[in-house]
Amino acid sequence: MAGAGWTAPGVAETEAARPQRPRSVRAREKVLEATDALLTEGGLPAATIDAISVRSGVSKATIYKHWPSRTAVAAEAFGQRMSAALPLPDTGSAHGDFSTQARLVSEFYGSPAGAVFAQLLAASVTDPDAAVFFRAFFLAGRRRAIGELWQRALDRGEVDPDIDVEVAQDVLFGPLVFRLLSGHAPLTPELADQIADAALHGLLSDTARDR
Known part of the structure; x- marks a missing residue:
């Protein structure tokens, strides 16, 4: 349940983007650090507002001043962790970049962090x-990062400029999310390579495909 003092933000107007006093900034940092630790220890069920407050030393009233719910806090903390865990590759080719990124994402989703991602995704449906x-804090950052890979590929003439970058990202990485949520197939490096190859066969330009 949202705190009484919280006002729903736009994507670009969250509390994190607004000027704040150093004390407020430090309180946010402590809350995010505590939440990340709780997520690592027990997933989303462990990251209750009570537990976050006790672990961080920040009052529940202050937490609710910055976030509407525990899922919102967890989403921001988890987004920061994934940004650090998945650096962008730079192999010099579209196929190398996207294949490497698919492997990294697959490995991440196949780790305990993948279960947290699935919990956050499910909780966000009803919140x-x-x-x-x-x-x-999670999707936007990842999509901007993949957009950088796409722009590199465009600059090298390796991908079809008529394909929208949003569509390309969904084709490349959507199957990994589906596998994580459905559990119908394992998340392995080999299968990540197969998914990337299948997607890129239709995404590469004729010039790159002939190389």
């Missing part, structure tokens, strides 16, 4: 306010 934070 619209938290979904804003999930998109802003």
